[in-house]
Amino acid sequence: MIIDLTHIKDEEEISLAHEYDPKHEELEFVDYRYTTGITLEGTALRQNDSVSVTGVIKWTCVITCSRCVKEFNSSVDEHFDFSYDVYDKKQIDITNDVREQVIFLHEQQYLCRPDCKGLCPTCGNNLNTGQCTCSHNEIRENKFSQLKEILHDKKKEK
Ligand SMILES: [Zn+2]
Ligand SMILES: [Zn+2]
Numbered sequence: 013m014i015i016d017l018t019h020i021k022d023e024e025e026i027s028l029a030h031e032y033d034p035k036h037e038e039l040e041f042v043d044y045r046y047t048t049g050i051t052l053e054g055t056a057l058r059q060n061d062s063v064s065v066t067g068v069i070k071w072t073c074v075i076t077c078s079r080c081v082k083e084f085n086s087s088v089d090e091h092f093d094f095s096y097d098v099y100d101k102k103q104i105d106i107t108n109d110v111r112e113q114v115i116f117l118h119e120q121q122y123l124c125r126p127d128c129k130g131l132c133p134t135c136g137n138n139l140n141t142g143q144c145t146c147s148h149n150e151i152r153e154n155k156f157s158q159l160k161e162i163l164h165d166k167k168k169e170k
Contacts, residue, residue, distance in 0.1 A: 014105045015056055017063065017098055025057040028067065032110065039114050043122055045074045050114060054092070061099040065106055067092060069113060075122045079130035080138050088117055
């Protein structure tokens, strides 16, 4: 979003509204599907040779849990505060700062719930909905009982 400074007088505040398309701003993430555009609402205040741009950016999205791959709805509503030195400038472009803010708000890992148990590495069963039959503990117990049987059989042979 480009702000034209030629119409903003000193000590004047103008209101801003813009909608970014995440596709056109290289703001798509693999675990993230936007259900709205990125909307921006705010104000730009000029004071001498500086302009402060403040407001909120908002969007809604569908996120994929990184453990169980379940999709869940989420939304972001974040305040931003940028300031620019506008000496000798006729316009400012705030797009890069908005982009950085959106990237900053994208988390390293998203979980559908903090204690998500994820998927069984053997059968792919969602462990949040119940244990599968190929639990590693059970395998260990089976081997142990087989070993006990072998020892038992050997004793009988004697
Ligand atoms: Zn999950
Ligand atoms: Zn399993």
